[in-house]
Amino acid sequence: VVQGEAAAAQVGNAIQRFNALPLDGPVPRPDILIVARGGGSVEDLWAFNDETLARTVAAGTIPLISAVGHETDTTLIDFVSDRRAPTPTAAAEMATPVLPELRAYIGDLSSRLHRCGGRAVEDRRGRVEHAGRALARVPDLVEMAAQRFNLASSRLGAGLSRNVAAHGTDLVKVSSRLSPSLLQRPQQVHTERLTRLLVRMKPALDRKIERSAERLVSLSKLHASVDPSAPLKRGFARVHRLDGSLVREGASLASGEGVRLVFADQSRDAVIDGPPALAPSTPTPPPAKPVRAAKPVSPPSNQGDLF
Incomplete structure (x- = not known):
């Protein structure tokens, strides 16, 4: 039906069913849909102002022509359809144009x-x-370039000759002012300065060498005085433990401990015999100071003087 309360639902259902048809189904899918009816009052056409029907028309994928009423009648689906026709006959003419x-x-x-x-x-x-x-034209361009090249090549030889002549003239002017004396004078000046410098530096170098020699002699004497092997030549001996450590105090040695005595010519092993001396329990008064005897003159030793 196209009028009354059931019209909107039936028309919307038909549009949905047509759009749901598959392209290669048993029922051919239409190429175009026409929603049309004759004219009438506003109440007769009110079903086509339904919101659900308008949304269904707008959501369809098959082109749809709206032809509801006559030219003066306007409904809501006219604004959502693909094309509006003034009358159903005009809609049919739009859908089927004349082939010629x-x-x-x-x-x-x-x-x-x-x-x-x-x-x-x-x-x-x-x-x-x-x-x-x-x-x-290309030949014209090549001919112009060739002319410029020939002109430049003809001027090149004369230009090189003039350039060589100009440089030769400049060289002659400069060579006339050059002489061996110009080079000999700076050389002579530098030689004289070097000679004066050597004359001034020789006494200073001699004094520095002399001071260095004296310092070297002093260092050699100092080395001889602190040489641990020098006292061995005068009859002294060094006492070492068997592990090589030097014995500095006799109290640190135990009875029966092996030691090594180092002499000037060789080393000998020895064993400590007897207990170490015990320190007195009470201090003893110091002995009377002996009269100092005249210091005997010792024979000169071979140890050098530090001063």
Whole structure:
């Protein structure tokens, strides 16, 4: 029905069912839908103002022509359909155009397309020809370059000759001012300065060498005085433990401990005999100071003097 309370639901259901048909199904899917009815009052056409129906029309994928009422009648689905027709007859004419007119229209479009393409090609051809006339010919360009090259090559020999002559003249002017004395005078000045410098430096170098020699003699004497093997030549001996450590105090040695005595010519092993001396329990008064005897004159030793 297209009028009354059930109209909106039935029309919407039909639109949904048509859009749900598969393309290759048993029922052919329509290419276009037309929703149409004759004219009437506002109440008769009110079903086509339903919101649900309008949303269904807008969501459909099949093109839809709305042709409800006459030219003066307007409903809500007119604004959501793909095309609005003033009458159902006009909707049918829109859906089925006249074949000769359609062919004539397509032919007109084809001829217009060819004409536009031809004009574009002619325009491009004219622009290329115009640009070609503006360009110089290749032989002319080569001939001009060859002329410039020949002119430059003809001037090159004369230019090189003039350049060599100019440099030769400058060399003659400079060579006239050169003489061996110009080089000998600076050499003589430097030789004299070096000679004076050597004369001033020789006493200082001699004094420095003399001081270095005296310092070397002092260091050699100091080395001889602190040489641990020098006292061994005068009859002394060093006492070492068997592990090589030096014995500095006799109290540190135990009875029966092995030691090594180092002499000037050789080393001998020995064993400590007897207990170590015990320190007195009470201090003893110091002995009377003996009368100092005259110091005997010892024979000169071979130890050098530090001063």
